[in-house]
Amino acid sequence: MKYQAPKGVKEYLPPASAQFERVREALLAPARLANYQLMELAIFEETEVFTRGVGESTDVVSKEMYTFTDRADRSLTLRPEGTAGVMRAVIESGMDRGQLPVKVFYNGPFFRAERPQAGRYRQFYQVGIEAIGSDDPLVDVEVISIATEGFANLGLRGFKLVINSLGDFESRNAYRLELSRFLSTLDLDEATRERARINPLRILDDKRSEMISALAKAPNILDSLNPQSREDFSKVQQGLDALGIAYEIDPRLVRGLDYYTKTTFEFIHPQLGAQSGIGGGGRYDGLMESLGGQPLSGIGFGIGIDRVMLACQAEGIDISQEIPLACFIIPLAREWELEAFRIGAELRSVGLRIDFAFGDRSLKGGMKAADKSGATFAFVLGERESQSRTVELKELGTGQVQSVRLADLATLLGNAVKRSKGN
Numbered sequence: 001m002k003y004q005a006p007k008g009v010k011e012y013l014p015p016a017s018a019q020f021e022r023v024r025e026a027l028l029a030p031a032r033l034a035n036y037q038l039m040e041l042a043i044f045e046e047t048e049v050f051t052r053g054v055g056e057s058t059d060v061v062s063k064e065m066y067t068f069t070d071r072a073d074r075s076l077t078l079r080p081e082g083t084a085g086v087m088r089a090v091i092e093s094g095m096d097r098g099q100l101p102v103k104v105f106y107n108g109p110f111f112r113a114e115r116p117q118a119g120r121y122r123q124f125y126q127v128g129i130e131a132i133g134s135d136d137p138l139v140d141v142e143v144i145s146i147a148t149e150g151f152a153n154l155g156l157r158g159f160k161l162v163i164n165s166l167g168d169f170e171s172r173n174a175y176r177l178e179l180s181r182f183l184s185t186l187d188l189d190e191a192t193r194e195r196a197r198i199n200p201l202r203i204l205d206d207k208r209s210e211m212i213s214a215l216a217k218a219p220n221i222l223d224s225l226n227p228q229s230r231e232d233f234s235k236v237q238q239g240l241d242a243l244g245i246a247y248e249i250d251p252r253l254v255r256g257l258d259y260y261t262k263t264t265f266e267f268i269h270p271q272l273g274a275q276s277g278i279g280g281g282g283r284y285d286g287l288m289e290s291l292g293g294q295p296l297s298g299i300g301f302g303i304g305i306d307r308v309m310l311a312c313q314a315e316g317i318d319i320s321q322e323i324p325l326a327c328f329i330i331p332l333a334r335e336w337e338l339e340a341f342r343i344g345a346e347l348r349s350v351g352l353r354i355d356f357a358f359g360d361r362s363l364k365g366g367m368k369a370a371d372k373s374g375a376t377f378a379f380v381l382g383e384r385e386s387q388s389r390t391v392e393l394k395e396l397g398t399g400q401v402q403s404v405r406l407a408d409l410a411t412l413l414g415n416a417v418k419r420s421k422g423n
């Protein structure tokens, strides 16, 4: 019997996993520099965290959740997104009663039962950040700039940033009414009418071409913003301008989750075809309260690591840079294994990547393994080397050999690694 990973589950094995790590770290680095702190969260939650948090009218909740009952008959769901769980954890731990804003980041797998295709998976990976407890529009700017910094770290250029404002509760409710009135003049099918009843904004997200043309005359959300929402949105734009971050305004951008208010944004990479959203987020004024917490506002983003990797490929960006394997050590016989291991451990402790020929191999077998490993150098350790404290270091690419004292090995390998990174 040969087993396969479940359909639509994206896994990263070597060597692609090194690229995955690099993308993840490039996206997280700007969050750390902006003083966001790691949250390592539950992968499954009580189902209600998502039905209440994300909203019943969304595709994510109504069609895409992996929900199961545990042995005590509790309904649990694999997290389809990160924000509702962050909110649950912040309320549960009382972080919302300490210093505000609470600034956290997270990363890991998320689960949605979607139809798999390129860039759309059932298990996918996100890097996300949330800033909770400040209404200051400059926090919106910080959050968006952390995403753009992450993309810049990778050298990505071909994406665009689209922003919108859904307004505060008052503005959003005024718009909902107006939109409902407009939708009632259209001839909608039963399912769409039901969605419109739960949340009319969802209809703006409808990607069917007949709906796109039917909505051409829909009222513009930006016309419904009250003075406060208008001022906040204009401050967000001023902040982005000040940082030189280019953006387009799209009054149709409502995003697929129900908790959004005020600023919403999305990063689109047109070269990715149907699944072009590489990241998105926005402000959520009522989310914490709807999960039983204080009425604190927050804003954050989720970036899809899988899609950012595809975007890098599409732009021809080489994301394969990892620490090169500096040296492969071949103990000449069992007798010299521990000495070889000790030398290797010392080299690793100064940050060099080192591997060994494990098992009782012949010299020939050991050299073959060294060649296959992709290491820059290799050496053999036997009685002579151990006594003279000198090894014959072979550069595997050129076949050149030089005698190197063990005491000088770390410096020599370190310099070689630096040189190869500089290329």
Ligand code: HAM
Pocket: 080, 081, 082, 083, 112, 114, 119, 120, 121, 122, 124, 125, 126, 128, 129, 130, 256, 257, 277, 278, 279, 280, 281, 282, 283, 299, 300, 301, 302, 303, 304, 305, 306, 307
């Ligand atoms: P989202 O737009 O649903 O937002 O997901 C964020 C990103 O995750 C998307 O832009 C996309 O890159 C990636 N993504 C989503 N679904 C899939 C999938 N099936 N396969 C591959 N990649 C996918 C959220 O999840 C919000 N929690 C973001 C947020 C944080 N808003 C405020 N704070």
